[in-house]
Amino acid sequence: MACWGVLASIAGACLLGMVGCQTTLAPAVTGTTAGDNVTDGTETPMILSTTVPGCSVLNTSACELCVSGSHYDNETLLCSCCPEAGHCLFPGACLLCGRGSFQPLAGQQRCLPCAQGFYTNTTGSSLCQSCPPGSFNNATGADTCGNCAPGFFSSQPASTSCNPCPQGAFCNSSSCAQCQICPGGTESLQTASRECTPCRPGMHKSPRQTMCQICTSGFFQTRWGQENCDACPENHYCPSPDVTPILCPSDAFCPKGSTSPGYCMETFFRKAGDTCQLAPVTIALLVIGGGVALLFVILMILRRRRDSDRELAVARAPLLGKERPQGRYYGIPCDAEPVYAGW
Template sequence: MECWGFLPAIAACLLGIVVSQTTLAPAVTDTTVGEFVTATPMILSTTAPGCSALNTSTCEPCAPGSYYDNDTLLCSCCPDPGLCLFPGACLACSRGFYQSLSGQQQCLPCNNGFYTDVTGSPLCKSCPPGSFSNNTGADTCMSCSPGSFSSQQNSTSCRPCPQGTFCNSTSCAQCPTCPVGTESLQVAAKECTPCRPGMHKAPHQNMCQICNSGFFQVRWGQENCDVCPENHYCPSPDVNPIQCPNDAFCPQGSTAPGYCMETFFRKSGETCELAPVTIALLVIGGGVAILFAILFGLRRKRDTDRELSMVRAPLLRKERPQGRYYGIPCDAEPVYAGW
């Protein structure tokens, strides 16, 4: 570069950083975020700041990312975050892009889970709970659809509601539990269904439960079951209690009528009593049992006597030794001597 004139101007031209704001043709700009077009060196035919006393045609515009400062006659970095596409102007980052540093030549796209919905943003914002973003450079977050949720910030997707919960609107941060008496059998449920007759669901339960034995429930969407009343029986939890027969017993919570044993018992008020034939049989049976006990005792005594006799027999048959007593053999017949 050939420069003449004042020394400051010569130094500026030697550095190649002085530009004319009055005669410089604007550079071609591209509004696509993340790209820039530098200005082509311009030929100056008229005076310009810093080059007014120079007879030169080679002064170049400031480089992208900087602008011409009239006070210092120097190219300076753009003071605010953004993108300088041509000398003397800084272009703000488009929606979905950001730049946190000054003097940068391009903007950066927001990451997944983040977005920015304004231009010239230095930072991206987190997607709030109930929304998500699965693309870079997003200028908005998408809401979770009914039946799904996202409970954290920066979510890149939504999850389906688990069993026993539901979401009937968009942007659910949590899936609430189905109210009492209702349930959701499938995941990603948008609504809950009421419990069928014969079933119930308490607040601490996730699924409908069958009524216990001796209870009934004939309505839809109930929290509790009712106990089968007295003088009725409930064979199934989804039917109304049935009246107890006259000859049967049905206490509270009965699943079937209870009967006295025919022939031997009969109903008497709220209890069963022995029938006359049962009493007669008991008397006869008692007599037979006593007689049997006596006979058994006698036989047992006879067997005992027989065993004792068998034990004594060898002792009675033991032979005495041969000898004489008073001059008479022991085995001699007695003789009458007379007196």
């Protein structure tokens, strides 16, 4: 057969990546089209055949390139499917997927870009890796992930963005997976804080709190960055939580936790130890006032009694002034006074 006679000469013309054989001196390439944006690495367009790849020494009259995802087999003289995942894209050979792309199946004709939040920094990848916590990726086909900037964090893998640290927390480095709570005596008033600021005098914050708190009434704190406040000591008073306790005046009272001195009422009271006592003038006034009150009560009683007698006299007056009828009883006028007869 002519095919066997010219096999040796045709083998030199059919290069690697082609299936070779011809039965005539004028081979014809049938049904060929240009591949879409497919190159061999040197930016030279390759020609893909729309016919079934591969041929035999008996019935093939053309040399055809192996389609993408397949390679030339020297033993069978046929195009064989790429046996491993991650090998695809270029015709005539099984080439590795580039960085940022992957292919989980064998014999495919294109690579897939990594999704947002995923990346691959090696060639021939069959899958993409998720961005670790503290990093992010918001583009497809990435070969690396970006680190979260100081003041931001990402706590979940495959993050597409970083979140700002909330108030009361901070992150002073890149790639933070979590923000740290400001330690005791410090705070962060804004989001995305890189550091914490100490509490001002007159304020405090425990490690469990997120913001500095004003000292309660009767307490003070004159230093920066404190976790608690001190009670105003005895014999002192603290009008403001951010000032040093003030010594109590000698004529005033200042128990522990006082915000202002307490005074006895002037003129009527005076300080005696820890209490207020009546002044002499107050005692004299009380005595005089008591005497006046007693005299007033006596006068009221006498007046009430006099009024009662007057009312009684008024009630008897009609009875005493009533006229008796004229006449004689036993020879004596009715209105005559009785005379003792000596009986």
